[in-house]
Amino acid sequence: MKTKLLFTISFLLFAAFIFAQNTIYGKVVDQKGKPVAGANIYLDGTYDGATSSETGEFSFETTEAGNKFLVVSFLLFETYKQEIDVTNYKNQTVKLRENINALDAVVITAGTLESGEKARVSVLKPLDIVTTAGSAGNIVAALQTLPGTQTVGEDGRLFVRGGEASETQTFVDGIRVAQPYGATTNNLPTRSRFSPFLFSGIAFSTGGYSAEYGEALSSVLLLNTQDEADHEKTDIGLMTVGLSLGNTQKWNKSSLSVNMMYVNLAPYQAVIPQNVDWNSPYQSLGGETVYRYNFTNGIFKLYASFDGEKFDLNQKNINFENPVRTDMNNNNFYLNSSYKGTFGTGWQITSGVSYGYSKNKLKYDITGIDSQENAAQLKLKLSKKVSNHFKISFGTDYFITKYNEDIADNVSIDVTNDYDSNIFAAYTEGDISFSKNLALKVGLRYSNNGLLNENNIAPRASLGYKVSKSSQFSFAYGDFSQIPVVDYIKYSKYHQFESEKASHYILNYQFTKPGQTFRVEAYYKDYSNLVQYDTKNIQYNSIFNNNGSGYAKGIDLFWRDSNLYENLEYWISYSYIDSERQYKNFPNMATPSFIANHNLSVVTKYFITDWKSQVGFTNSFGTGRPYNDPNQTQFMNGKTKSYNSLSFNWAYLLTTQKILYFSVSNILGTQNIFGYDYAKTPDASGVYQRQAVVPTADRFFFLGFFWTISDNKNENQLKNL
Amino acid sequence: MTKIITVITLFICSLLSAQTQFEQGMGKAFGLWKEGKNTEASAMFERIATAEKNSYLPNYYVALINTTSAFSEKDKTKVDLLLTKAQDALDTEIIKDQANSELYVLQALIYTAYVVADPMTNGMKYSAKVMEAYAKAKVLNPNNPRAVFGEADYQLGGAKWTGVDTKPLCAQVNKAIELFGTFKPETPFSPKWGLERALETQKNCK
Secondary structure, X not given: OHXXXXXXXXXXXXXXXXXXXXXXXXXXXXXXXXXXXXXXXXXXXOOOEEEOOOOOEEEEEEOOOOEEEEEEEOOOXXXXXXXXXXXXXXXXXXXXXXXXXXXXXXXXXXXXXXXXXXXXXXXXXOOHHHHOOOOOXXXXXXXXXXXXXXXXXXXXXXXXXXXXXXXXXXXXXXXXXXXXXXXXXXXXXXXXXXXXXXXXXXXXXXXXXXXXXXXXXXEEXXXXXXXXXXXXXXXXXXXXXXXXXXXXXXXXXXXXXXXXXXXXXXHHHHHOOOOOEEEEEEEEEEEEEEEEEEOOOXXXXXXXXXEEEEEEEEEOOOOOOOOEEEEEEEEEEEXXXXXXXXXXXXXXXXXXXXXXXXXXXXXXXXXXXXXXXXXXXXXXXXXXXXXXXXXXXXXXXXXXXEEEEEEEOOOOOOEEEEEXXXXXXXXXXXXXXXXOOEEEEEEEEEEEEOOOOXXXXXXXXXXXXXXXXXXXXXXXXXXXXXXXXXXXXXXXXXXXOOOEEEEEEEEEEEEEEOXXXXXXXXXXXXXXXXXXXXXXXXXXXXXXXXXXXXXXXXXXXXXXXXXXXXXXXXXXXEEEEXXXXXXXXXXXXXXXXXXXXXXXXXXXXXXXXXXOEEEEEEEEEEOOOEEOOOOOOOOOOEEOOOEEEEEEEEEEEEEOOEEEEEEEEOOOOOOOOOEEEEOOXXXXXXXXXXXXXXXOOOOEEEEXXXXXXXXXXXXXXXXXX | OHHHHHHHHHHHHHHHHHHHHHHHHHHHHHHHHHOOOHHHHXXXXXXXXXXXXXXXXXXXXXHHXXXXXXXXXXXXXXXXXXXXXHHHHHHHHHHXXXXXXXXXXXXXXXHHHHHHHOHHHHHHHHHHHHHHHHHHHHHHOOOOHHHHHHHHHHHHHHHHHHOOXXXXXXXXXXXXXXXXXXXXXOOOOOOOOOHHHHHHHHHHHO
């Protein structure tokens, strides 16, 4: 009896407990008070909840009582969580904050051109480097189709917005590369040392970049190695210019990629008529490797590359009757190790060290120049996400450079020049998101240069404002300083140099739609403290000063579209620049020889499904560049004819894993002239004779077969994953 | 004695009611999904997931609904949001159990959605991951028809670009259809989708 009663009571109690219902109702709105439809409203840990209606209203019943957490979640907004009293939650309004991390938040884009999966607006896609006609796998050549760059055919390096090539610094995983280019000499173009395949993201800043980066007056090129290898594979490449071999191994938490490449231009030089006389063709043997290890909260990466290059040629020189022989040998080693991880609440750490070693043995006529450079960088960066609206980062850097050269010509006494430079820098930067439409980044960089005995403080600021779903404005300002180039600084025993300086002002407008990007950027750059000297060539006994100055201003336009026609992608870059400088031994303000006022690149790629082929054309055009004619009284008065090169490539997929690739540059065979070298002394009739600076060959042909062997269908291998 | 009985009774009662609550909730969510109310269905599964931490199924369906919605979504920003949501839900379950073949099939499906959304940008990066996820699903359960079919179907989809031989892939599709016939879901709510699409693909194979 007693038992029965208890049973009944307990059942009744239970039932009562179940059916004691409370109604919870209210409305979900965004920050502007507009109703949010489709939000999920529920009591945490229960089944009780509802989805908001078109008017943002919700209502549901619950058997819960007391205090519970009410959760409101929706894709575009920050999840809202608050403790409520279930019995008394009626007709309340929940205001959701927009999620700043959502993809359509404003991103400050002034000065920056990005590629890669992390980039929200990709200007270049990862494959573009390889598939842009005329680039031949050279990262720098592909970047030269973007606005703000100059095509300087006899040099091959990146010239950005009126800056010398040395004003651009390259960083791998955030750490500087001291020697990013291959060896070169007199008017022979160089290329980037880095193979595009190991990098997953490229950010190319043409100005106004973050306080994290220093010692660059014009531009930074940020290359990020892949965090993760795609899969185990072996890549084999057979090319008319050499061989390449790559292998990737993947383990549970780590992976290793190795690439080797041997280049020999002998077959190419034998087929294509050359404008110079090669004693021994360009040859290089290089390799690079990336090792990655994934920890629970971070990733460690080790990147190393080595290459040895040599060539020997005779070049005509206006000052000599017979061609002058140049024999070049270069060995380069680069090591970069970095760790990136998270700890605590919202902290992120990036640290790393790089070491670069370059040894050049150059024989020019009878003069031998042996030079060595050892360069290292240590870096530590911490950042903390304080909230979705504020992120702070700070860090420190240390650059060490040791340079030494010996010059011997068997006539005069041997000369040795060297310098040791240590630069310490620290910076801090704050990222503030006022809303999804307005973001600000402010930073400050301090540096101390031991060799120059100077301190620099460089403020940086940038602002992004989104005016509509698809368009936004950005503005950037920054002060930049950089130690003078080795040609000067090696004489620092004789003269106390100062850092060269630049200020950037950039205004950017960007319009994006799926498959379309349009951007226009106007900039003004103010150069000061540039090195000047008073002699024909830079010598130890030249009289130097840091009184040079200059400016660059211009407009860059970029349009990329993949919607016009199916399987067709194209982009157009146009840059207008007006720049003058008084530096080096310029007698007055003048436009330097590497600047063409108008540059236009048109890149097209078309995939032909029936042929399993991708064909591409790239046309680069630049107006004439100035040169100095000593026969005329006015300095830098000459102007070359304009430059044009039309390149073509064709990639044919034999199967998924076998690709046949063909490319040819300058199909039309345009006789391009980069400038003129004038004789140092006038001839008998008082005229300075000249010689045109031309490419080593008018065309470049390339044929390659690339084969990827991957056994990721093999189950036995996969068990190791 | 009476106390013990009471406690047991209460315990059984609550167990029974929890069981039915789960079944009711899941049933309701499936109903919403069938009606095409994807947002509501996903929200319902999400709520069940917060209450039932021991079952992988609610989060599995949160991920599945959002992934399938992403396939038909044109707005790339939205695709990304849907797939991020799907990935978050899936991650919650993968952390708990790395030996569930179905979770890797779904992972492969999420990567496939990225590829479909933007083949030029994502194709190279995610294709390998798709294959990897299917392979892992097959290692964990060689008889999972969704893994066998998904892997073949993904490659068939790319065949017109890559020129891969479709014969062995079609053989795999046939094998998957056989497996669908013998496949017994563990619970009434366990994944059992895929046969219809496999039959469709089979038609194209001929």
